[in-house]
Amino acid sequence: MSYQVTARKWRPRRFDQVVGQEHITTTLINALGTGRIAQCYLFCGPRGVGKTTTARILAKALNCANVDAGADPCDDCPSCKSIAEGTSMDVLEIDGASNNSVDDVRDLREAVHYIPTGGSYKIYIIDEVHMLSTAAFNALLKTLEEPPERVVFVFATTEVQEVPETILSRCQRFNFRRIATGTIADHLRTIVSAEKIEADDEALFLLARRADGALRDAESLLDQVVSFNAERLTTETVGDVLGLVDGGVFFDVVEAVSAADATRVLELLSGVVDAGGDVEEFVRGLIEHIRNLLFTKVQGTAGELDVTETERDRLGETAQGIQEQDLLRALRSLMDLEGELRRSLQPRFRTELTLVRLAGMGNAVDVGQLLARLAALEATIGHGQTPAPVTSQPQPPPRRAASTP
Numbered sequence: 487m488s489y490q491v492t493a494r495k496w497r498p499r500r501f502d503q504v505v506g507q508e509h510i511t512t513t514l515i516n517a518l519g520t521g522r523i524a525q526c527y528l529f530c531g532p533r534g535v536g537k538t539t540t541a542r543i544l545a546k547a548l549n550c551a552n553v554d555a556g557a558d559p560c561d562d563c564p565s566c567k568s569i570a571e572g573t574s575m576d577v578l579e580i581d582g583a584s585n586n587s588v589d590d591v592r593d594l595r596e597a598v599h600y601i602p603t604g605g606s607y608k609i610y611i612i613d614e615v616h617m618l619s620t621a622a623f624n625a626l627l628k629t630l631e632e633p634p635e636r637v638v639f640v641f642a643t644t645e646v647q648e649v650p651e652t653i654l655s656r657c658q659r660f661n662f663r664r665i666a667t668g669t670i671a672d673h674l675r676t677i678v679s680a681e682k683i684e685a686d687d688e689a690l691f692l693l694a695r696r697a698d699g700a701l702r703d704a705e706s707l708l709d710q711v712v713s714f715n716a717e718r719l720t721t722e723t724v725g726d727v728l729g730l731v732d733g734g735v736f737f738d739v740v741e742a743v744s745a746a747d748a749t750r751v752l753e754l755l756s757g758v759v760d761a762g763g764d765v766e767e768f769v770r771g772l773i774e775h776i777r778n779l780l781f782t783k784v785q786g787t788a789g790e791l792d793v794t795e796t797e798r799d800r801l802g803e804t805a806q807g808i809q810e811q812d813l814l815r816a817l818r819s820l821m822d823l824e825g826e827l828r829r830s831l832q833p834r835f836r837t838e839l840t841l842v843r844l845a846g847m848g849n850a851v852d853v854g855q856l857l858a859r860l861a862a863l864e865a866t867i868g869h870g871q872t873p874a875p876v877t878s879q880p881q882p883p884p885r886r887a888a889s890t891p
């Protein structure tokens with residue numbers, strides 16, 4: 487049995503198959519249903535979240551022969567099929583990164599004026615539109631100012647801030663979201679079920695988390711793991727293939743740091759490295775874990791977080807026994823470390839240093855206690871007494887005597 491590359495096989499063919507962008511697909515379906523077709527759409531958002539895919543579905547829907555099938559394209563008529571196969575004469579996909587000159591856009595402007603036959607729409611999908619040169623943007627603008635009938639532009643970009651305002655103002659803009667880890671994991675579950683591959687929930691979640699909001703990345707990662715071991719996906723197999731670190735270790739690291747147990751911290755890191763884990767991956771994971779703890783601490787619940795049920799409970803328990811300042815301090819150190827690791831030749835050594843330093847810092851002193859001690863110091867300076875020991879009851883600072891001129 488051959489295993490077709492997942493991303494291609496599972497590429498959505500209808501609006502209702504687009505994952506995690508319902509706010510956009512619903513709006514598009516409504517617009518198509520009522521015939522309010524914009525001349526120019528701008529799809530912006532991170533990579534791998536469905537911008538180009540949605541553009542192709544929109545193109546299909548505009549030219550689908552089976553209009554009574556509703557706003558979702560039928561995916562079966564000759565037009566839908568030719569668009570899916572990339573052979574349609576009515577849909578032109580242009581990569582803005584490699585066709586970014588003014589000449590490229592001039593060619594496009596000339597082509598735009600050939601009205602499509604048979605009353606269909608001509609759709610130009612320009613991917614990475616922000617890569618166009620200024621001259622190319624100006625040429626494009628002329629077309630957008632006097633758009634020919636039955637021509638629809640769909641621009642896609644990851645860098646919307648680099649698209650000129652003059653272009654933006656002529657587009658109907660849609661912001662594609664980074665897809666939630668849980669949603670990606672659910673989608674991976676659908677795929678493995680259909681492909682009859684056994685997989686643990688935790689393993690799929692680990693894959694989904696690594697994809698960091700990009701569905702396409704999650705699918706490629708799944709391919710990578712399946713081609714390596716198609717028997718059964720567990721956190722171990724996923725971790726081994728991708729050099730990922732099992733999330734459980736982060737709880738242990740935080741626990742060891744809180745207990746100021748530097749030896750244990752080093753053992754844990756050693757265990758990760760011995761198991762083939764990547765140090766940078768470990769640091770990234772630890773940062774995310776501490777961010778989750780901080781969120782749980784501040785919100786009083788882990789309910790909103792993109793984590794598994796088990797992790798949610800554990801985050802709640804751990805956050806109770808830890809101070810917000812300690813989490814912030816650890817987060818700062820680790821983020822500095824993450825920056826250093828990109829240049830460091832000894833990532834493991836640097837990471838060990840940071841972890842040992844964190845473990846050696848002890849827990850934060852209560853600010854109230856510090857203030858009380860400061861106040862006691864101020865009060866005793868004039869009297870030649872030794873400062874009183876810190877008590878758990880913070881005392882209000884004494885009023886300063888008004889200074890005489």
Ligand SMILES: [Zn+2]
Nearest residue numbers: 550560563566
């Ligand atoms: Zn169709």
